[in-house]
Structures are given as C-alpha cells and as structure tokens.
Amino acid sequence: MNKITEILFRLQTLQLRIEPMTLDAESEILKLRAEIPEKMLERFDRFIVRGKKAVARVRHGVCGECHLRVTLGTLVGLAHPAETHLCDNCGRYLHLSETESEAPIALPPLPMPQLAAKKSRKTSLTHGYAIDIRLANGRVKTAKSALTRASG
DSSP: OOHHHHHHHHHHHHHSOSSOOOHHHHHHHHHHHHTSOHHHHHHHHHHHHTTOOSEEEEETTEETTTOOBOOHHHHHHHHSTTSOOBOTTTOOEEEEOHHHHHSOOOOOOOOOOOOOOOOOOOOEEEESOEEEEEOTTSOEEEEESSEEEEOO
C-alpha cells in the first residue's frame, strides 16, 4: 500500500474528528504534514477546509465517497505502492483498504453475444396465412395463399 496515502488517511481522521484537538493530536498532525509533498497537501487542504474527506477508501472496486466504480487500470495501480491515484469522478485520493489489497482483483464478467436463431430449410405448410421465410442467403420470401408449400 502507498505510504503517502496511508499518512493522508491518518491525517484526515485526525483533522475531521469531532472532539477538540489535544496537544498530542496537534503535534502528530504537524509531524504527518511534514512527510507529505506540498502539492498533495494543497489538494488535501481544499477538501478538509470544506469539511469533506480528501481520501476515499476503495472497497470492492468502488470509490468510498462518490460510490462509482474505479477503472480497472487504477485498481491495478493501487495494488502497487509506486504512486498515488485519484478518483476519476470526485478527485479524492484513493486508499486501498488492507483486505482489498490482499484479495485478487475480480474482473467483471464479459457479456455473452446474442446469436440469432436460424430458421431451418425444411418445407413448411401454412393454411390461409401470410408468412415470411428467411432464405439462407438473407433474402426474405413472402408466401400468401390458402395452402402454400414453401421451400427454403
């Protein structure tokens, strides 16, 4: 897991808690902020100032804040701690939960193609109806009579 997103997640829980800040909590916040690059802190602070979470947990391939599916490429990137990733929809830093990082990434099932049923080339008898017969070459032959013998 990415060390920076872990630090951001810890920092977020400290800053957004309801209880009043203690001196220990303030010193820990300052210590954690020193470990994060300045550009990331700017983005982080924009969310925190508005009272929103800046780091979202990813569970079952879904962003924990906007509840939209994270792309497969981002999920694979989250499993490797080389870089940080943002949600494509809400812009929050993504934090892969520990249980999610150990589990294999499940690919969504591929849709099965729908095959059109082919009509047989057998002879059919109809009584007083108009029918369309689809021939093997794709053309449609219409038969109209009281008793028609159509061969396909």
